Amino acid sequence: MSLSVLTVVGARPQFIKAAPVSHALAAHGNIREILVHTGQHFDAAMSDVFFQELDIPPPAHNLEVNSLGHGAMTGRMLEKLEEVMIAEKPDWVLIYGDTNSTVAGALAAAKLHIPVAHVEAGLRSFNRKMPEEINRVMADHVSNLLLCPTRTAVANLAREGITHGVHHVGDVMYDVTIAAVERARERSDILTRHGLTPKTYAVATIHRAENTDDPAQLAKVIAWLSERGKDTPIVMPLHPRTRKLMEKSGLNPAGIRIIEPLGYLDMAWLTHNSAAVFTDSGGLQKEAYFHRVPCVTLRDETEWVETVQAGWNRLWSVPDYEPRRDITDYGTGACSAKIATLLAA
Incomplete structure (x- = not known):
């Protein structure tokens, strides 16, 4: 009998x-994946592309839950995911990261006594004001298989009393990046499209609630970026939500070229050829390291402490980098x- 994995x-x-995990599950030969899209990111530029x-195969279920507050969105997802899980009867529910979709998938499965596997388990920023931190802690504490990207993540879980089912497997984003760079080299025209020369520009992204929900904080971030833009031109693919908030606050940054949200291949090639990355995104902090591009994190803490310790990343409040080394x-x-093997076992 094949194993069924419901991915949220x-x-x-x-x-x-x-993407790489779905490919690995398909290649395993004895695992059937049921992909469920909650709808949290729903427009073509943030989803379909x-x-x-x-x-990635098209989702078997699209729940179309979006444009709601945290509580309403998570509650609606819980309700709809429970219906899907009851109908599909999966052997595992597989979740990723720290979003509302993650915690909704974890809680729905746990209440139905379906084993949960969490990719990127054990990450901690130790800032409980971040909704992402609450989501990842809750998801970890109801998960049966905790798939950690780093040894620090394993240690974080141990401090919280979680030691069973914990595995250090490495980072799926590294799998993606290796494949994406070669594909982007052939397919992406992002540099030509925007008249960019490799290593003469920086990339910036802003989307975290802690930076966007408070107009004063958003203005502070934009001012910081504008100052850096005097030395190195900054290209900023802008999240639709952030664009609306900037327009509402009347922010018109100098030295920053705002462009449309990008697909993954274009973003990978833009980052790969940049001189620096400025971001509040957890994922892009790591991707900058994978591309061997120095990063400044526009937050007061980071869950990816290895990137800071290895000198490839620093917080914007810290004046300089640590000595640089590989991770x-x-x-x-x-x-x-490894993830496919652990699920099958």
């Missing part, structure tokens, strides 16, 4: 992380195959 995704980072570019924790690009 809903936001851009999850589509990207799910990733399925197309990364060769071994993220693996060799075979994380997805």
